[in-house]
Amino acid sequence: MSAASKAMGAAPRALRPGWLLIPPLAFLVVFLGVPMLNILKLSLQVEGNWSLGNFTRFFSDPLYAKVMFLTLKTALIVTLSCLVLGYPVAYTMTFARKGARGLILIAVMIPFWTSLLVRTYAWMILLQTHGLVNRLLLDLRLVSEPVKLIYNSTGVVIGMTHVLLPYMILCLCSSMESIDKNLLAAGKSLGGRPFQVFSRIYVPLSAQGIASGSLLVFIMGIGYYITPALLGGQQDTMIAQLIQIQVGDLLNWGFASAIAFVLLAVTLLFLLVFKSFIRLDKLW
Amino acid sequence: MKIMTIAVILFLILPVFVIVPMSFSSAQYLTFPPPGFSTRWYEKFFGDEQWLESLRLSLTVGVLTTLLSLVLGGMAALGLSKSRFRGKAAVQNFLLLPMVMPTIIVAIAVYGFQSRIGLIGTTTGLVVAHTILASPFIVVTLLSALASIDPNLENAALSLGARPATAFFRVTLPVIKPSLLSGALFAFITSFDEIVVTLFISGVSAITLPKKMWDGVRTQIDPTISAISSILIVGIVSFLVAAHVANLRREVHGVKEPSS
């Protein structure tokens, strides 16, 4: 008999579709996997011998602890600002008419698609001592003399918030769209005033979006290099810049690799802990 | 709520647009508002062979990256959507890893590796690195597109006598074309704007546009950067507007019918 007695589950094809995965996997393994293993090896070596010296150096020196702390703190502040600024926009978008929503979307997409470098450069111009922002503040008499907005943490926060805000808005939007508007109507019909309906029904329901947006922004924030490098001062060095200095300027491969892995570990830690909230495929 | 929205939107857009008038400034330094009107920075850009060379390189690397990402990412998406095996989730996560990892880590890993095998300062090295960063986006876009088309379309093609490859090229591919295009665009832009990894691996002989801009910003705040930025911005905006208009007209092809 033919295949009568053979138990088969998959389709009878000579070339299984799973084989399609081999070239991309191979590519990634060779050009990313191997390099990662390489720097892992470097991080575990000090002057040719296996050792955890690089890691202990990072954790024991208060200088680096400060960098780590600053990175986390900055990312947190940026996340919160993005949340505060992004929530109204996402909210308006969800309830807007089709035409208005399209316009707001374009407005959010424009910075999103504009190169990171260009945007950061724009802020470099705006935040100068005699730049537009200070001019406005002086003209509006909000301050009596120019405020230092660049080459300090303020500039970094402003710049990073601007860059990461679209991500937050998109995440919030995508979760807000799935909130059943009938629930709000029910709340109102039960006597809830607009603010109560908003704070006690809507906001909790948008929690998924808040969580995934915050997680995304935070994770991106801790690894950021360009914006802090251009808008921050010496005392605002974040982890990514630390890595660059160690490798690019000081050629301390071992140490730099160790820092990189600490950053990776922190990133993965946050990702795994909040894994249920983030859905990357929903962004697109 | 609405006021805040408008304020935030202004916050988002104005910085981007402030560069445009700046690029027509006649002044050498970054002053705003610009003192006079001049197109000298545009002339400087288009007249400078080095700038043009970096533009050409960025375009070349962008196109090559897009093609390579489409092929690899497409294969990955197809393979993932059609197969079932234990550990598939792990494979999928690995393929999407470059998207979640901080770019700086990818940068030093790739830098270390490429300097060992001599790819620093080469177009190949850039294309490889950019493909690593761009292909996860294509995978995600295509996975979503493949999941949303009617599964019976391919089955119908098979039942009508088409082999799997034929069914893919004549039915599945045309139907997911919009997603392919947007994925390709995203890959191109990711490569064209890429700066972090490029900073490390471009060496002296593979200076892309972003790298040259970075040098300009870092060293002497060259207003030419404003001109280039404006060009990029205008390009993006016109594209987005065009896409929006096209979207308004086009209907969606081949989306799964509601169950009845």
Place this chain on the structure above:
Amino acid sequence: MGARIQLIAIDKKYKDKQVVRSVYLDVKPGDFLTILGPSGAGKTTVLKILAGFEKADQGQVLIDGTDITDAPPYKRNIGMLFQNYALFPHLTVAENIAFPLTVRKEGRAEIDRKTRAILERVKLTGYEKRLPRELSGGQQQRVALARALVFNPPILLLDEPMSALDKQLRKHMQVEVKEIVREIGITTISVTHDQEEALTMASQVCVMENGSVAQCADPRSIYERPRSPFIANFIGEANLLKGRIFEISGDRADVALEAGPSVRVSCDMIFYAHKEMVYVLARPEKIQVVEEPPAKGLCLSGRVAQIIYVGEAIRLDVEIESGETIKLKMLSKRSQEYSPGQAVTIAVREDDLALVKMEDRP
């Protein structure tokens, strides 16, 4: 023109559930078989195994004697109409229909000729350049049918073909599709949960329950002599009265009903035994309200419990002494007037009764 289809001992398991159990089917060339059953019965899986989209764990699929169990779908030369039609959205009607012909590398002139011919058969001449999204549900179905038939396959498979259509269109298309396939002479297997569709279109009906074939027969036999209570209830309405066989000989059995009287019912003796508990089936439309008890047949007295008027017919629920409710159905006539609580006598002719086994036959 059509081919003979055989399914032999087909088994299929999904995870831990036996979805198809030892299914045997034999469809003669040109026949129209409908596999009927509730959702989850396994009928769609059988169709997919026939088409080649699923592989059976055990068993064989034969077409005109050739074993195609391992053949991929694109080698089976089977036409298939999908539930939601699966028309290629980026191709016109003509291009959709021409697809199987272009895959088979036929010449341009041939393709045009065949496309025109089949469009005429499904009454859609002139629609060549339209896109699927511009068509109504009924039109899409006809294009899908045309596409499945244009390359002259010996077999046509229909997956819940009418489920996406509204009631009026459904009735119309049931007849039309039946006519088209009959003219062509193609062997057709259709899968549905709509029992009216099954009885209308098929020459053979195969009822499936829980993965197994419960009964396979022509529509009339399925309706008049269902083999199990499940089938009796699934197809049309049924009154099943419990009773015990107290005498059986030749081709009939005498049954003492729990409701009281005894009846003589014709049956196939080999399936039944003396003293066996059985059901006696009486279809609602076969039950009459009578003035006096008749000489032969089943007769019961009771009270009218409910009257439901459904336009062309009246449904009468009569509660008999034992407490059971008997459903009657009669075409509404002006002289009929019943009121709830009214005492009535109902009767069924012997020939209109059937025995149904208590347990489902394996």
